[in-house]
Amino acid sequence: MSTIKEGEEETKALIKRVKALVKTYDSQSEFGRAVGLSRSTVSAIVNNRIENLSFTVMKKIIEGTGCSEAWLISGDGHMYAMGSESTQAARASAQKVEEILANQIRGRTRPSAQEGSPSADRSREMLIAVRALINNFLAQN
Secondary structure, eight states, X not given: OOOHHHHHHHHHHHHHHHHHHHTXXXXXXXXXXXXXXXXXXXXXXXXXXXXXXXXXXXXXXXXXXXXXXXXXXXXXXXXXXXXSXXXXXXXXXXXXXXXXHHHHHHHHSOTTOXXXXXXXXXXXXXXXXXXXXXXXXXXXX
């Protein structure tokens, strides 16, 4: 039988894994857009102002990032499921494609584009969409 203390430790570990996922994005806002959470909710998670995550939030994180469900919930395995060499090769290729696209998108954003400008926002949205596509592809392989 689990004790309250064990449950608290499991929750802390889960939130620590969410924080690790957030760090894989350029910002908390970007992570929030990718998973369908507000920036303030992501900030609350990262800054330990949320003591427990709902099933709905965990599902959004899994679907939005393509992370391994087992890893997020229990810490078992890898952040992203890597079942075979071909999956690892696909992941490496996808990451390279993401890097190339990110550089191209950033190159199209005028240096004078201010944070929050339509040009900067469109570029960020494109990068988020590319990451979501890559994560979905990797989650299926």
